[in-house]
Each structure stands twice: as C-alpha cells, then as structure tokens.
Amino acid sequence: MRILVIEDETKVGCFIRRALEEESYAVDLCEDGAKGLEMALHTNYDLLIVDLMLPSLSGLDILKGVRQAKIQTPILILTAQSQVDQRVKGLDAGADDYLTKPFAIDELLARIRALLRRGSTESPGVLQIDDLALNPATREVTRGSQRIDLTLKEYALLEYLMRHTGRVLTRPMISEHVWNQDFDTFTNVIDVYVNYLRNKIDRGHSKKLIHTIRGSGYMLKVD
C-alpha cells in the first residue's frame, strides 16, 4: 500500500513517514502543496494524508484538485485547528476522515487501515484466501494453523496481492503500490521478493497460491 503524505512541518512529516514505513507501507513525503497535488494526480496512491495548512496551495485546494480529477483515493486530513468549520470544509471538499493535531500514532494507523479497508467493500478486517489469512491490524499472517513471519516488504507485497486476489498484477503496478518513488523499476527486486514470499507461503503446501503469469506479472489465486 503506497501512501502520499503532504505535510509542511518537516518533523511531523518525518515521524509519520517513519511510523508508516514501520507498518510496511510505501511512503512518499512532500512539503509543498502545489507539488503534492502534482504527485497525487500523477501517481496511483492508495491513500493521501494531507495537512490543511500548507504553503503555496492549501490542503483544501489539494482535496478539490484531486476530486476534480475524479481520483477516488481515500484522503485523510490533518489539521491543527480545533474549529469545527475547518474539518467540515475538509470533509465536504472530499476528505474521507480527519485527525486533529496532536494525534496518537495508533489512531492514525487505525484510521489508515479503516480507510484502506473501505476501498473494497467486500473485504473484512482479515484478508483471507483459502487457508492463508492476513490481519492488517495485527499484521499477523497464518497459513492453516501455522504462523508465518514476514519482513516489512514481504508483508507489504503480500497485503497488496491479497487485496487484489484473482487479478493479474503487473510489475509496474506492484512497484507503484508497494515501493515509494525512490524505487528503481528496472531491477528484478520484485521477482526476488515474490520468490521470498513463495518460499514462506507455498513451500510444503500442495496447493500453490502465488502464480506467475508469463509476460505480465503475478497473481494470487486458488487453483
């Protein structure tokens, strides 16, 4: 899951990025409003976190710009103002949720999970395919009764695959949603990570879940 954070307070932006990265999200951070809108319009993010008070372009304008471009990505707004009208304006301009600064990191993460869940209505809290289960809240992955330990990137990759079960996911799609903008798309890192995942999930099981679609990419499905 790739998230764009638009926040002009460097320190706030940095700890949000760090917290999200520790939860295996891919994060891009932008300190300028106009540039942030540009990024939101040109990259397929899974979630936007937008501060309302920004230089060059306000958070409200970003919201309007994104929604005008018919981009339905969930947006979480951050505001340092406790006044109701700011939050109302934000929600009316197309935000899905808000947090008032200062906020608790756990709450931020919980709201992000909730917003990502909302994207596909049929998916409950726990993602499940066959006997493979992934719980985004606890980041616990199990196959059958067996617990599987994953690294951050492996987890992020698996979560992305599981949220799009039964669909072919191309390498550019995977890189766009699992890695951030610093990722070099011309390496075989994705293939390496898919192999790691195969080793941990499919090895020793007769039923394989991760499939290579030759010439296009990967798919998670039950045979």
Next chain:
Amino acid sequence: MPLRVRLTLWYGTALALILIIFSTILYLVTARSLRDAVDESLEETAAAAVRSLEERGFLPLIDEDELMSQFPELARIDKFFQIFSPSGTITIRSPNVKQQEMPLSRQALEVAYSGRSLLEFAKYPKEPALRLISVPIIYRGNLLYIIQVGTSMDSVEETLNRLLLVLLVSMPIALAVSLAGGWFMAGRALRPVDTITLAAQRIAGGDLTQRLTVPASADEIGRLTNTFNAMIDRLETSFRQIRQFSSDASHELRTPLTVMKGETELALRRPRETDDYKVVLESNLEEIDRMTRIVDELLFLSRADMGEVKMERLPVPLDTLIEDLHRQASLLGQERNIQVVLRATTPAVVLGDELRLRELFLNLLDNAVKYSRPSGAVDIALMIDQTHARVSVTDHGIGIAQEDQTRIFDRFYRTDEARAHTKKGTGLGLAICAWIAESHRGRIEVQSKVGEGSTFTVMLPLAPAPAAAKRPPISSSPSSHRER
C-alpha cells in the same frame, strides 16, 4: 408597552383633547350667537312696536285687528305680542297666544317701573321654552303700558341639539378613524425598526455576515441603518482577527505538541537503539524551547495589551546602542558569512526603555540575518531629522510580497516563504517590535521587493533638548554639531 401602541395612544389622547375643546367652543359660540340673534330680533320688534305706539300718541288699543293692522310685523308667526297695563294685567295680545295665559312676571313688572327693558326666559306648562322681552312705555314720567314680545326658543334649541348630536356622533368616529390611521402610520414608520431588530437578533445569534438593507432615503432610519452596518463591519473585522489569531495560535502551539507526541509514541512502539532515543529527546527539547519562546512572547504581548508592561522613560543614546548591537549582529552573521555593516550613525537621544529598544533592534537584525542569502550583507543606518531618529535595517534576502507587507506585524502571521525559510520563528517577533516602537510613540515601517530584500525602518521621537544635553561628552563629536 410597545412603541406603536404608545405612539397611537399619545396621538389619540391629543386628538381627543383637541376635538373636545374645539367642539365645546363651537357649541358655546353657536348657542351664544343664536340666542343673541333671537334677542336682537325681539328687541327690534319691540322697538318697532314702541315706535308705532309713539306715532299714534300712545292711544289705547282697541282690539286685535287694529293691533295687527297697526303692527304688520307682528303677523310673523314666530313671535307673539302682549300689552300689559301698568298693573300687570293683559290688555291686548296677538292671536297666536290665545290658548294660554301668560302673565307678566313680577320681575318684569318691577324692572318696567324702573324704566328699563328686560329679557327673560319663561317656561309655561305644555309649552316650549320662551324668550320674552318686556319694554315699558313711559310717557311724561308715567308708565303707560308694558309691551312684551316673545318668541319660542324651540328652533334654537333644536339647532343646538342637532349640533350637539352631530358633534357627539362625529367626534368618536373621527377619533376612531384617526386612531386607526395613527396605528397604521406608526406601524409603517416603525417597520424599518422591526427589520433592524430582526437583523440584530440574527447577528446577535452569531451571523456577522448579515447586513441591513439600506433604505433609499437619507432619513433617521437610513442613518441608523448605516451606523448599524458600520458597527457590524467593525465587529466582523475584529471577530475575524480574533478568530484568525486563535486559529494561528492554536496552530503554532499544536505543531510542537504534535511533533513531541508523535516522535515519543513512535519511539515507544518498539525497542530502539540508544541513539534513536537520543535523537527523539533532542528533537523534543527543541520543540519545548520553541513552545517556551511562543508562550513567553504571547505572555509578553498579552501583558502589553493589558497595559501591565512597565516601560522606562529615560534618555537612551541610540548611537551607542546601535554600535553595540552592530557588534552583536556581526557575530550572528558570522555563522553564515553575512556582513553586517553600519552605514551611517549620528548622535541621537530618545526617551525610552533601553532594554526594550535593544530587543526591538536585535529582533530586526536577527530577522535580517536569517532571511539574507549566505554571504549576503545587512546594512544598519541611524539618521535624524528635526523631530525623529530613524533606524533602518536592510537585508538583501528573499523580500516580502506587497500583499503580505501590511500583515507581517500581525500576531502569528508568517508568510509562506518565511515558514519555508526558517522553521524556528514564532510569528510574534515583528508584532512585539511594532508594539515596542508604538509604546515609544514611534512607528515601524517596511519597504520590500520580492527577491531583492527588505528595509525595516523604526522612527522614534527625539528626546527634548535638556535630556539631550545630558549626553556623555564622548559622543558629541564636531560632526554632530554641524549636522544639527
């Protein structure tokens, strides 16, 4: 009681009084003139009768027919005629009094003997009120006859009664009609007041964007409306400023709290290296310092607003102060290789608080260094004119956009460029500078062009001559004498 009711009642009462007085006078004058006319006609008739008798040499009258032929005016139906002997018995009378005995009154007889006429009212049973005139005819000192002419007051009474009826009926109607008119007019005149009241209630409910529609006429209501709108304008402005201030203040205070809470929570989520904790603690310390500075400056400003900041008024030699600050600013600039140059100085003494003035200029110099490009220059100049000392601090940094120049002295106002340029500012420094300048009866101005730099000029009134005379001798150089 509502104003409309009160106005109508006042109006009604005044009108009722006028109507009553008018009607009473009308009635009395009419009654009087009608009676006078009756009396006059009686007197004329009597006088004519007397004249006729005189012409006949006061011979006794024989009968009615003779009488009537003698006095054709007596044929008039509305008057009757009686002649009494001096003893008071009727000797002759006109045909229209035949039915009834109408003896001469005692008073008339008495008056007749004294030789005067008498006008009187008489009332006989089954008869309307009568007006009688009794005229004695005296010949050579002897009372010969008493001629009495009378007429009925019927028509007069009837006229008066009709008048009274008309007045009694028309007065309440007129009063009612004009009360209704008054009620309507008062309502009409007061309707704009109701409109104002309604608008005022909405505004009191918190909607300061409401304005009253100004009537086309420049009357009292028009003026009231304009005054009211002007008042709401000012209220709205100051409310907006307060809201802006509290939202800015909340933003400035919440940001360090967000950083501290976020970084600390993040650090505590899992075990970390010692260095990681150290980074968080150092960062938090920075934020604590930032908050402390904001709180200090806010407290200073709010105490200044309450008039609780004590301000000395002692002679301060500005040139010495500026030279000292020049040295301090040069140290500030060294770090980023910024030259601080004292372009001009001249002896100048102002009355004021040296510590506050130092704070003011240091703040400006600190800003100038902060917003300069590396290896840039900051110029200081102290000049005087007849009344004021002018201290200007010029940088060649990022500059301030025209639309921001009026607002940079507002509390917590920071331009986007300033925010991006330095994260450490509180947004209160220039507000404090402006306050210090103003509390020295001076002012602070800014000239700036984006990309070229800014000049902040502080103007302070010079101390009057005796204070200037107390200057230390070292700074009164010959050049300063020439300048003065």
